[in-house]
Amino acid sequence: MSDVAVHEADHGTHGHTTSTGLSNNKVAMWLFLGSECLLFGGLISTYMLYRGRVSEGPRPGNVFDIPFTSVSSFILLMSSLTMVLAVSAAQNRDDRGTTLWLTITALLGATFVGGQVYEFTAMYNEGLGFTTSLFGSSFYTLTGFHGVHVTVGIIMLMSLVGIIKRSTIPGDKAEVVELIGLYWHFVDVIWIIIFTLVYLIPA
Amino acid sequence: MTAATETHTEHDHSHDDHAQHGMSNAGYIRIALILAAMTALEVSTYYVDFGSLFLPVLLILMVVKFFIVVSYFMHLKFDNKLFSFCFYAGLFLAVTVYVIALATFKFFAA
Numbered sequence: 001m002s003d004v005a006v007h008e009a010d011h012g013t014h015g016h017t018t019s020t021g022l023s024n025n026k027v028a029m030w031l032f033l034g035s036e037c038l039l040f041g042g043l044i045s046t047y048m049l050y051r052g053r054v055s056e057g058p059r060p061g062n063v064f065d066i067p068f069t070s071v072s073s074f075i076l077l078m079s080s081l082t083m084v085l086a087v088s089a090a091q092n093r094d095d096r097g098t099t100l101w102l103t104i105t106a107l108l109g110a111t112f113v114g115g116q117v118y119e120f121t122a123m124y125n126e127g128l129g130f131t132t133s134l135f136g137s138s139f140y141t142l143t144g145f146h147g148v149h150v151t152v153g154i155i156m157l158m159s160l161v162g163i164i165k166r167s168t169i170p171g172d173k174a175e176v177v178e179l180i181g182l183y184w185h186f187v188d189v190i191w192i193i194i195f196t197l198v199y200l201i202p203a
Numbered sequence: 204m205t206a207a208t209e210t211h212t213e214h215d216h217s218h219d220d221h222a223q224h225g226m227s228n229a230g231y232i233r234i235a236l237i238l239a240a241m242t243a244l245e246v247s248t249y250y251v252d253f254g255s256l257f258l259p260v261l262l263i264l265m266v267v268k269f270f271i272v273v274s275y276f277m278h279l280k281f282d283n284k285l286f287s288f289c290f291y292a293g294l295f296l297a298v299t300v301y302v303i304a305l306a307t308f309k310f311f312a313a
Contacts, residue, residue, distance in 0.1 A: 022283055030286045034293020041297030049308055070246040077242060081235035084276045088228055178278075185277045189269050196265040200245060201258065 023172075029179050033186045040190050043142040044197060050134035051203040057132035060139075060203045063123045072115040073195045076150075079108035080188045083181045090177035098177060099161050105184065106157040109150050116147045139198070146194060149187045156180050225278045234275050241268050 018024055051060055082105040089097030120140070128136045160180055164173065226234075245264050253260055274280040279287050305311065 020285060022285060027285065027289065030289035031293075034290045034296075037290075037293040037297040038300070041301045045301040045305055048305065049310060066246070066249045070242070070249075074239065074242055077238055078235065080238075080272060080276050081231060084225075084231045085228060088225070088231070182277055185272055188276075189272045192265060192268045192272065196245065196261050200248060200261055 023175060025175065025179055026182075029182050033182065036186060036190075040142075040145070040193075043138075043145055044193065047138040047142045047198060050138040051198075053134035055133055057127050057129070057136060058123075060135060060198075063126050063128050064199055065119065065122070066199060068115065068119065069195065069199050072112050072119075073191060075108050075115070076112045076188055076191050079105045079112070080185050082108060083184045087174070087178050087181045090174040093174075095164055099164055102157050102161050102164075102177070106154045106161070109154045109157070109184075113147055113150050113154070116143065116150075120144075135203075142198065143194065146187070146190060149190070153180075153184050153187055156183065225281050226275060231276070234271060238268055238271060 020027070054060075082101050086098050086101035086105060089101055120143075128139075130137055130140050157180065160177065163176075241264050245261060248257055248261055273290070279290065
């Protein structure tokens with residue numbers, strides 16, 4: 001085995017060797033996020049094609065509450081700041097700071113999801129069901145998928161808080177926080193695109 | 204010193220710098236404030252008539268915000284280039300495939 005090609009990777013591989021010298025977990029996370037671009041690209045493209053297809057029910061401009069969604073977007077954006085502060089605290093081996101920022105991030109995420117549930121409920125009451133029109137179907141599918149991603153992120157954040165408190169993370173703790181942080185930031189950048197293309201640019 | 208030892212030494216050194224990886228907390232807060240200001244500008248297009256600049260302004264803000272978060276909050280600017288390749292390859296493929304798909308459905312002609 002070549003010493004040059006294969007050597008100990010310190011970044012959280014915990015005794016495993018990698019041919020790149022990089023953490024396999026981190027490479028896998030970036031590959032996963034790259035593949036997620038294809039998933040959301042498909043959903044966004046479908047929405048863009050169908051947003052004008054309203055045979056019955058309300059049109060996009062009639063159901064979107066831009067001021068409300070703007071506040072939700074701002075909350076999700078700020079959760080990216082708290083997430084990166086959690087990663088920074090983890091790199092400084094500050095467990096208390098890490099759990100604090102992770103908890104705040106989860107709360108901001110929960111606020112965003114709560115806002116989305118409220119928005120969906122309001123839209124449904126205004127006559128936009130999942131099968132009312134192609135616009136409704138593609139809108140609920142796109143934003144619903146995103147909401148599920150945020151929810152999964154919240155579960156991961158709270159699980160991580162519990163694991164850190166029990167000190168049961170094997171290997172590099174900072175890397176685990178960073179990996180979940182990458183997922184969280186990705187969910188945020190997808191919302192940056194959705195907010196502009198779905199809400200701000202009229203059909 | 205052998206090539207293998209040199210590689211180990213460089214890698215260990217980068218690991219020592221792990222805590223300094225990325226930016227300071229003040230730097231992250233500055234980035235967040237810039238993102239917040241850009242979001243406010245985006246939302247202002249709903250209330251203020253930007254005329255023909257409406258669409259370009261929104262699209263440029265969206266792209267710039269995307270790359271700021273990916274570069275600074277996700278550390279791609281400071282990290283190994285292989286991570287950038289993994290992500291941007293997926294992004295490039297997605298944009299290419301779906302632009303072609305949308306063009307097939309004459310989305311841009313409408």
